[in-house]
Amino acid sequence: METDAVTIMKALGEHAKDAAKAMRMADTQAKNEALVLAAAVIRRESSEIISANALDMKAADENGLDDAMKDRLLLNADRIEAMAEGLEQIAVLPDPVGAIDHLRYRPSGIQVGHMRVPLGVIGIIYESRPNVTADAAGLCLKSGNAAILRGGSEAIHSNRAVAACLRRALVDSGLPQNAVQLVDSTDRALVGALLKSEHYVDVIIPRGGKSLIERVSAESRVPVIKHLDGICHVYIDASAKAAMALNIAVNAKTHRYGVCNAMETLLIHQDVNADVCSAIIQAMIDKGVEVRGCEKTRMLCEDLDVKVATDEDWATEYLSPVLSVRIVESLDTAVEHIAQFGSGHTESIVTEDYEAGQRFLREVDSSSVMWNASTRFADGFEYGLGAEIGISTDRLHVRGPVGLEGLTTQKWIVLGSGQIRQ
């Protein structure tokens, strides 16, 4: 019932707000201890977690979930160890909270700067992978926030078991167990109630497929940090080094197919040598990639099996071994193509030309813009964030990979010696 959902969420929200107050003041050592302890508890309880996961796997069979979904849902010894190690890795990251930046004197004599502080209460809405319970809770904990976790109903037993480990570790470290709360029900009305908890929740982070993210964005009264499509481009400029262009294009497309920072469209300047184009496309085909090209591409590579690319291709995030290829007249056309069809995630130019590289960096409006590097680097670990809770394709607050800092905000601090305003 709707009212029940609101009542349940209100209680969770109040507990989270109380916990957030304590977490905001928690010192670095207590937070690190809680993370290390949570890893230990997860290892100790690993057979209980696997038993709980078995219930979810059984239900998955009964409900006819497909193999990909069941693979995401599965927890085994390796995956449990990976969760524990993930928490230990978060423990050794620098604590962002309380860091003071840019403190400087003003003509009035006051010193003004920024102090980094937690966001408060973070709602995480995610789908089948139960490891998100540990990852997301760990990042929220280290950044001094309270987390309300709403996992997929198909993973409820697994999530409950993992969340219990985290809560035990919090208590044993002298921190409030309600810093990690699981929405312990599969009632979908609770998602709606969470999205309307603007008085308790400071930000919602949805992690999952497009339909989940679209629902969350449309319904939420709480600000959302979201990740939509990754239609990433590599643009090979006229002056690109041939071997580098080939390496980057092949890596960006074929290193992993189902990831948001994989290349989906390759743009090639018309002055790039025809042999270089063919070699790149041949390399893709050799890797088992289906290539769909514009008219010029197909003419240039007429010996190769290049299918016809339609406008729909330019706008598609394949997440699979399919690549669309377009030959463009100029850097301008490449930038326009990206503006029209891209999703603002990650784009890379391959060029030795200083002006072209500089212009691409400035003119392409994506969360990551690269010069002579594979789009696959768009990742919290590769950027040095240590861990990421997701990649934001939003413009406000945080853009691209979101690590601990993205889960914090800043307040102004002023240090005076009695100054008053004249």
Added chain:
Amino acid sequence: METDAVTIMKALGEHAKDAAKAMRMADTQAKNEALVLAAAVIRRESSEIISANALDMKAADENGLDDAMKDRLLLNADRIEAMAEGLEQIAVLPDPVGAIDHLRYRPSGIQVGHMRVPLGVIGIIYESRPNVTADAAGLCLKSGNAAILRGGSEAIHSNRAVAACLRRALVDSGLPQNAVQLVDSTDRALVGALLKSEHYVDVIIPRGGKSLIERVSAESRVPVIKHLDGICHVYIDASAKAAMALNIAVNAKTHRYGVCNAMETLLIHQDVNADVCSAIIQAMIDKGVEVRGCEKTRMLCEDLDVKVATDEDWATEYLSPVLSVRIVESLDTAVEHIAQFGSGHTESIVTEDYEAGQRFLREVDSSSVMWNASTRFADGFEYGLGAEIGISTDRLHVRGPVGLEGLTTQKWIVLGSGQIRQ
């Protein structure tokens, strides 16, 4: 009609998006020239602006607007000169766009950093003051954004005249005139349509009274940077220097009454000397401030005219010569009082005690937290932003005074030499 409003807003949105594309790439010199030229055009057209304003003033009389509202609406030679000077001041501020921060090498060999870029299209919804038209447009222009301005209907003629000056200056500087668009209609449905323009508008900034801001927050599908109440506190700790405490309290309350960073509640530690308390309250009364105190305050200052403070007082932003005073047992009580009744705007502690100051800075969760300084310093100019478009009491994206940087976002940039992901 609703549909008309949507159609009008769609056209404005499309124009703004096109203009934003050009503004994003506009160089610093062109933007500065446009600002300086806009100032010159405003000075040249000052008699036209005053004639347009006279129409608004006449309507204000006919509609029985009160004197405060008419004063806010009025444009005279001085105020027009101030608008022009404001634009010139924005012109000399450093351009935030394109600035690259924290570029550093990663173990993979790539360099990773942040580049500051415009937000895109900014909707400003404001009330009677027509100078906001120039101020807000100037800040959006310098930060490389396109602005859609929706001023109060009572200022429509004035806003039209000022916006025309800005648009002329844009054209004459080779920039798109649609970087500044005024919603040239008093139809209230247009506000609703603007708030639902999430496909065209990146952020909405409402400037005005509480009811405007609450309406905007409740209805908007576009992210909002908003400014709610300023219930600011000064806390005088046991170890405060008496003269400093008096100076800061009097300045925070009486320097200006109607501003959001004025003190509304004074908290005094119970160990502060009774003579010091009386002297502060006496000084307030001498300045014409009505003092409302807790029971202890009234007992302590029984010779003075201290009225009874209720719970409603603690939660009130007076914006007038009224002050509530509470004597507290400890720093903890002060911090709790602020958490319960404050609005998260600005709070200041007066203390010589290192631990108390450090704790206050860390534990008070407001957009500005001060130590031995007047709350009146919470201001974009005083903080060195050069100018401000408002003060954010939100937690995400930007908090406290919002200057040019708050109107931008960041993208990641990666500089490589052919790196691929292993």
